[in-house]
Amino acid sequence: MSEGLTRARAQLASMSDPDITLYRLHACPxxxxxxxxxxxxxxxxxxxxxxxxHSDRDVVKRIxxxxxxxxxxxxxxxxxxxxxxxxVEYVExxxxxxxx
Amino acid sequence: xxxxxxxxxLGPADHVEEGEQAPEFTRPLVDDEHWENVSLSELTDEGPVxxxxxxxxxxxxxTYIWQELVERGLEEVLTVVGVTxxxxxxxxxxxxxxxxxxxxxxxxxxxxxxxxxxxxxxxxMAGISEPRIATFLLDxxxxxxxxxxxxxxxxxxxxxxxxxxxxxxxx
Numbered sequence: 001m002s003e004g005l006t007r008a009r010a011q012l013a014s015m016s017d018p019d020i021t022l023y024r025l026h027a028c029p030x031x032x033x034x035x036x037x038x039x040x041x042x043x044x045x046x047x048x049x050x051x052x053x054h055s056d057r058d059v060v061k062r063i064x065x066x067x068x069x070x071x072x073x074x075x076x077x078x079x080x081x082x083x084x085x086x087x088v089e090y091v092e093x094x095x096x097x098x099x100x
Numbered sequence: 101x102x103x104x105x106x107x108x109x110l111g112p113a114d115h116v117e118e119g120e121q122a123p124e125f126t127r128p129l130v131d132d133e134h135w136e137n138v139s140l141s142e143l144t145d146e147g148p149v150x151x152x153x154x155x156x157x158x159x160x161x162x163t164y165i166w167q168e169l170v171e172r173g174l175e176e177v178l179t180v181v182g183v184t185x186x187x188x189x190x191x192x193x194x195x196x197x198x199x200x201x202x203x204x205x206x207x208x209x210x211x212x213x214x215x216x217x218x219x220x221x222x223x224x225m226a227g228i229s230e231p232r233i234a235t236f237l238l239d240x241x242x243x244x245x246x247x248x249x250x251x252x253x254x255x256x257x258x259x260x261x262x263x264x265x266x267x268x269x270x271x
Contacts, residue, residue: 024224026159027254032108035223047224052160084105 018044019076023060023069025050030084031070037088041095045072108253113232115217115249122151122242123215127205129181130191135206141242148178148245148269149238150262153213153231157186157194157204161233161254166198168256172263175201177270185210185230218249235262237269245269 020038022045024031038045050057050069057067064071064082071082077094081087116122122140129138143149152169154162162184174180182204184191191204205212213219213231221229235257237246246265248257 022224026222026225027155027161029103029107029254032223032253033105036108049224052158052163 018046019074020045021048021073021075022046023048023050023063023071023073025052025069028069033084034070034072034087034091037091041091043091043095107255110220110232110251110253112251113218113234113249115234116236116244116247118244118247120244122236122238122244123212124242125205125207125212125215127183127207127212128188129203129205130188130195131203132192132195135188135192138205140238143179143181144238144240144242146179147240148266150174150178150180150266151236151238152180152182152257153216153218153234153236154182154184155233155254156184156230157190161256162194163198165233165256166194166200166202168259169202170198170200172259174263174266178266181205183207183212183231185213185228220253233257237262237265239269 020043022034022038024047026049050060054067057069060069060071061067063073064080066082068082070084070087071080072087073080079090081090124139124141126137126139128135152165154165156162169180180202182202185208186206187208188206191206195204210219210229210231218232218234219229220232232250233255234249236244239245246262248262
């Protein structure tokens with residue numbers, strides 16, 4: 001593969017791979033609460049939708065140890081976290097500085 | 101819903117109102133054995149209809165909505181049909197899972213919701229929209245006699261009011 005193509009692919013990967021991954025459930029108000037907090041701070045994130053049935057959420061259990069959603073993984077800080085109130089607080093604390 | 105924080109607001113929809121004639125459509129209507137094209141007017145020609153717009157099959161609000169409607173036994177007084185942007189295979193699994201007498205329209209392109217003014221684009225699922233949760237009670241002229249459209253995401257129908265209006269009209 002040419003160097004140019006390699007570089008182009010790496011750039012594309014970094015554009016399409018935000019640091020934050022949100023595990024969410026379609027129509028879950030707790031998840032939408034986190035979406036709102038992320039959007040409010042202009043943060044890029046990828047959404048991964050999981051199954052409503054608790055027992056079908058092994059993908060979430062693997063990353064957070066629990067099957068509850070929302071859960072986020074922030075590769076920027078190495079943090080993995082569940083519970084919407086905790087996540088919103090974390091987002092505010094980590095990204096809510098607005099230069100102050 | 102009181103969850104201790106603000107639920108996402110969708111704002112009011114510019115939807116089909118009470119007193120207007122409900123837009124006609126033809127879509128595959130699914131029961132637990134088969135599906136075939138059926139038009140809304142074929143149903144209203146037979147009697148009043150409660151048209152229930154719900155999120156995609158498999159989502160948790162959809163499970164709750166149909167659980168509630170099944171418990172209320174409304175199929176004894178009028179025709180209750182669902183509509184969403186799921187394909188007929190998914191709608192059939194929903195009918196089977198909820199073991200219900202109600203039939204469900206399959207409208208993957210979501211055009212029916214659009215024609216009723218209740219399209220809802222889904223954040224995080226590019227290219228997919230579904231209806232807002234909504235109920236339209238139709239008389240035999242397909243005129244809307246009672247309409248409720250969600251303004252929050254998610255928000256559930258006022259079941260007691262919907263049931264009372266349905267039973268009134270069916271009498």
